[in-house]
Amino acid sequence: MSFDLNTLIRKNIRELKPYSSARLEHPAGRAVFLDANENPYNPPLNRYPDPLHRELRKKIAEELGVAPEKIFTGNGSDEAIDLLFRATCDPGIHNVTAVDPTYGMYRVAAAIHGTEYRQARLNEDFSLHPGRVLEKTDRNTRLIFLCSPNNPTGNLLDREAMQELVGRFAGLVVVDEAYIDFAPEGSMMPYLDRFPNLVVLQTFSKARAAAGIRLGMALASSQLISVLDIIKAPYNLNTLTLEAGIKILSMHREKEEWIRLIRREKERLRTFLLKHPEVETVFPSDANFILVRFRNAGKMKIWLExxxxxxxxxxxxxxxxxxxRITVGSREENDNLIKQIERYET
Ligand SMILES: Cc1ncc(COP(=O)(O)O)c(C=O)c1O
Structure with missing residues (x-):
């Protein structure tokens, strides 16, 4: 299907004369900076950060094997979700489709932007049915959200099915890969060059264990990234986050170890839960959480609380x-969870 990003971008955004910040015009370096009404004292926090996060994006590019101009960085992947609406959805006119059950933020972001949220459904086993998703779309559908591994079900979506959807849809397909590092494979990143309408979201909040710094990314065509960059707040990432993000990117050994421990703990929890009389189903998970059906979920939740x-x-x-939905914790946390579920009385 032929794709022209310009037809998806709102007219006011296409015609926007973006704010030009001081550090965009004069990136930090060796100079006397009297252009941003900063305070000369208390370096380095006195200076505004680089609005385009060039050093961070370069490091992410090396890490992921994606060109820096295809990388947007923002305040969590939630910021990227918000900006995708801002860029493409005229309130009251356009709509988006997501495949429930899924991450609740797509629906909330749609409501904030006055955009109709169309709910497609995953199959009963939580797999993706591309045809059923497409049935929900029309010429005003700007975005389709897929989440893989999906929150709250935990399963990866089939890559062939996602590709089919990306290939057959004229708008943007956003694949949220917040949990992808816990999965053995399955990222859509390798398809970014083939599909100009593909957006992949990733985050530092999960496998990189840095939810507190609020750092997420959108990977997409350089044309779309340029649009996100002109509509974001000029200094959307602060100096401390930029610094921490660069440091965390070099923590390969730690990241691999965390993933290994979490996967091992997940298996231990799963084995325990499968044998417990209060548990009806333990859904397979490619993420760092498990969806569990209990005989009486409400009562179990209150007991655990x-x-x-x-x-x-x-x-x-x-x-x-x-x-x-139970997040896999540390060994001690999981020991406690197991102990308390064992103590539960019907
Ligand atoms: C699927 C999914 N996407 C995005 C996020 C939010 O990520 P971030 O912390 O980068 O905003 C979450 C958080 O739980 C999530 O489950």
Missing amino acids: RQGIMVRDRSREPGCSGCL
Whole structure:
């Protein structure tokens, strides 16, 4: 299908004369900076950060094997989600489609932007049915959101099915890969060059263990990244986050070790849960959490809360009746979880 990004970008954004910040015009370096009304004292925090996060993006590019101009960095992947709406959806006119049950932020972002949220459904086994998703779309559909591995179900979506959808849809397909590093394979990153309408979201919040710094990325065509860059807040990432992000990118050994431990713990939890009489189903997971159907999810959640253990009730999500979503914690945290579930009395 032929694709022209310009037809998807809102007219006011296409015609926008973007704000030109001081550090965009004069990147930091060796000079006397009297152009941004900064305070000369308290370096380096006195200076505005690089609005385009060039050093960070260069490091991410090396790490992921994606060209720096195809990388947007922002305040969590949630910022990228918000900006995709801002770039493409005229309130009250355009719509988006997501495949429920899925991450709740797509629906909230749609509501914030006055954009209709169309709910397609995953199959009963939580696999993707591209045809059913496409049926929900029309010429005003700007974005399709896919989440792989999916939150809250935990499964990877089939790459062939995602490719089919990207190939057959004239708008943008956003594949949220927040949990991809916990999966053995399955990223859509290798397809970025082939599909100009593909957007891949990744984050530092999960496998890189840095949710507190708020750093996420969108990988897409350089043309789309340029649009996101002109509509974001000029200094959307702060100096501390930029510094921490660069450092975290070099922590390969730690990241691999965290992933190994979390996968091992996930298997241990799974084995325990599968044998427990209160558990009806333990859904297979490629992420760092497990979706579990209990005989009485509400009661189990209250019991765990009383023991100081918080889990997420997902029982009102389509296809998830009776389900709690349990994040895989440290060995000690999981020992405690197991102990408290063993103590549970019906
Ligand atoms: C699927 C998915 N995408 C994105 C996010 C948010 O990521 P970030 O912390 O980068 O905003 C989450 C957080 O739980 C998530 O589950």
